[in-house]
Amino acid sequence: MKAIIIYYSLEGNTDYTAKLLAKELGADLLRLEPVTPYPTDNKKFFAGGKDATLGIEPSLKPYSFNADDYDTVILGTPLWAWTMAPPLKTFISGNNLGGKKLAFFVSSGGGNDKKCFAKMHRLTGAENAPCLSVVDMLKNKNPDDIAKVKSFAQKVRGM
């Protein structure tokens, strides 16, 4: 299996989960960066929430991704206004992931991520892709979430 984890993270929690998962899977990592970064102060909720709600696809800084190099692609995002963060939406729209084994993870503050996973399934066409849901892992370092990451990695290995 050759896997890559492609994700966006504003404040490090999704990044923390992605790196833990990468260690479990021996996967490559690609962190997406919008050309215009989202604010990290209180303005983030308005700016990020608005773009997520409107389905905006912000331009990304150049990145290197050759789909032919991978059979497995894991997409990760923070939960923004019950959906995916806009940079991941840009990535999904701009890349053909057809024929790849896909898996998804969402880092939230504890909210309901069902709508987000449904959108990821719909946009990629991977209706049965396995999903992992964790809560602010960098902040909480919750052992239950760490165990969930390991069990998700096992599921991904078995796809």
Ligand SMILES: Cc1cc2nc3c(=O)[nH]c(=O)nc-3n(C[C@H](O)[C@H](O)[C@H](O)COP(=O)(O)O)c2cc1C
């Ligand atoms: C713009 C914005 C919207 C958010 N909306 C939600 C939400 O709807 N539900 C939720 O549980 N957490 C929400 N959060 C919290 C983040 O999903 C959560 O803290 C996540 O782990 C942050 O990941 P990061 O540190 O990788 O950026 C929101 C955060 C931001 C910045």
